Amino acid sequence: MCVSADDDSMESDILPYWTDPLIPEFRVTVLDCQPVGKAFEVRIRENVIRPEGGGQAGDRGELRIGKKSVPFTDTVMREQGIAVVTQEPVSGRTEAALVVNMDWRRAMMRNHSAEHLFVGTLRKHKPQLQPGYIWIDGKHGIVELTGASVAVEDILRAESEVQHLVALDIPVTTEIVDSSRLDASVRVREGVTSKHDRLRIVKIGESDSSACSGTHVLKSGDIGLFKVVDYKLTDSSVRLEFVAGEPASELVSSVFNAALTRKYEYPYEFDQLGAVLDKSKTAWNERNELLDTVERLVVERPVVEVAGKIAFVHEYLPAFDTNRMKRLVKKMHMTGASIVLLMSPGEKSNFIVVTNDINDSAESIVGDLIRQMGGKGGGSNDVYTGGFLGVRNPLELYDRLVIGLKQRLGTL
Numbered sequence: 001m002c003v004s005a006d007d008d009s010m011e012s013d014i015l016p017y018w019t020d021p022l023i024p025e026f027r028v029t030v031l032d033c034q035p036v037g038k039a040f041e042v043r044i045r046e047n048v049i050r051p052e053g054g055g056q057a058g059d060r061g062e063l064r065i066g067k068k069s070v071p072f073t074d075t076v077m078r079e080q081g082i083a084v085v086t087q088e089p090v091s092g093r094t095e096a097a098l099v100v101n102m103d104w105r106r107a108m109m110r111n112h113s114a115e116h117l118f119v120g121t122l123r124k125h126k127p128q129l130q131p132g133y134i135w136i137d138g139k140h141g142i143v144e145l146t147g148a149s150v151a152v153e154d155i156l157r158a159e160s161e162v163q164h165l166v167a168l169d170i171p172v173t174t175e176i177v178d179s180s181r182l183d184a185s186v187r188v189r190e191g192v193t194s195k196h197d198r199l200r201i202v203k204i205g206e207s208d209s210s211a212c213s214g215t216h217v218l219k220s221g222d223i224g225l226f227k228v229v230d231y232k233l234t235d236s237s238v239r240l241e242f243v244a245g246e247p248a249s250e251l252v253s254s255v256f257n258a259a260l261t262r263k264y265e266y267p268y269e270f271d272q273l274g275a276v277l278d279k280s281k282t283a284w285n286e287r288n289e290l291l292d293t294v295e296r297l298v299v300e301r302p303v304v305e306v307a308g309k310i311a312f313v314h315e316y317l318p319a320f321d322t323n324r325m326k327r328l329v330k331k332m333h334m335t336g337a338s339i340v341l342l343m344s345p346g347e348k349s350n351f352i353v354v355t356n357d358i359n360d361s362a363e364s365i366v367g368d369l370i371r372q373m374g375g376k377g378g379g380s381n382d383v384y385t386g387g388f389l390g391v392r393n394p395l396e397l398y399d400r401l402v403i404g405l406k407q408r409l410g411t412l
């Protein structure tokens with residue numbers, strides 16, 4: 001006798017995905033089909049695949065009915081029984097082959113079992129931590145733990161300990177026990193309550209013991225690589241995202257290779273990677289300070305030329321983006337008939353033109369010139385912004401723009 005998180009009626013069944021989660025196909029009877037929003041819930045009689053519940057996503061797969069194949073993207077438990085979620089209707093009561101998407105199932109088994117070990121390890125060091133939100137599917141896992149502060153070092157140590165437990169290839173065992181016999185070390189998961197007289201306890205050696213209705217790997221070694229990919233810390237909680245198995249290997253490879261392919265260009269040693277990133281942060285901060293200084297100089301001491309009857313200020317501003325140029329031009333004190341041209345150079349060069357006290361709109365002054373030079377722009381009244389794409393020599397482009405604009409201003 002056993003109990004699932006989601007269905008009290010299963011007390012007489014041992015579910016197939018508990019005893020053998022690698023069975024890929026079942027004969028089932030489709031009972032009916034209900035539209036739910038844009039999707040359909042196809043109810044099946046046999047309780048053979050895992051519905052969403054307890055923070056774990058439902059199974060995926062396909063129903064084969066005669067020669068037709070109908071994919072399903074989720075499995076849910078309703079009051080009337082188990083249903084698979086499809087994008088097309090299935091007509092009437094019929095026999096079908098239910099084929100489980102084993103890639104999704106295996107990925108969930110790995111991610112879910114990894115979560116057992118990871119949370120178990122974190123709680124071994126900080127027993128005050130209480131599991132809150134949990135979501136596990138075939139892509140990743142997310143867990144939230146509250147009740148204590150957790151440092152980054154705690155997370156990384158737990159990750160390393162989990163990897164050690166994976167290497168030990170510990171068998172995953174399950175037993176059904178009276179809930180009255182549970183000791184405090186057993187974690188009762190979301191969706192699994194002690195109202196059940198008997199609970200399914202899942203153990204991975206001495207590393208974790210949880211009342212759980214999910215699908216698990218058979219041995220910890222099946223998890224493969226375990227990797228934390230994000231964390232968010234507060235004074236009394238931590239939210240963690242992780243991946244396991246092949247996606248974890250792919251992720252680690254791609255990050256490692258991003259570093260490897262730059263090793264000799266830069267150059268640096270791998271153990272200096274942290275220092276390289278710190279240096280990059282310092283360089284970025286210094287760059288922003290430098291841009292602030294340039295901004296102040298342009299505002300306080302603009303270089304003013306006179307073209308016809310108009311005061312003309314223009315600046316070539318590497319590393320400025322359009323927003324920074326807009327902010328700068330707002331700070332400039334334009335008086336009398338005047339015009340400002342700012343350009344941020346690059347393969348994509350952006351510019352902004354602002355006029356003051358001139359009857360003609362900025363568009364009518366500069367629009368034709370920009371188009372003749374192959375650029376694009378737009379604006380209204382006293383502002384015209386735009387850019388040039390595929391610029392090979394931005395400085396030469398800038399000089400031509402300044403000369404062209406001066407000639408145009410001379411005619412006003």
Ligand SMILES: [Zn+2]
Nearest residue numbers: 202212213214
């Ligand atoms: Zn579990």
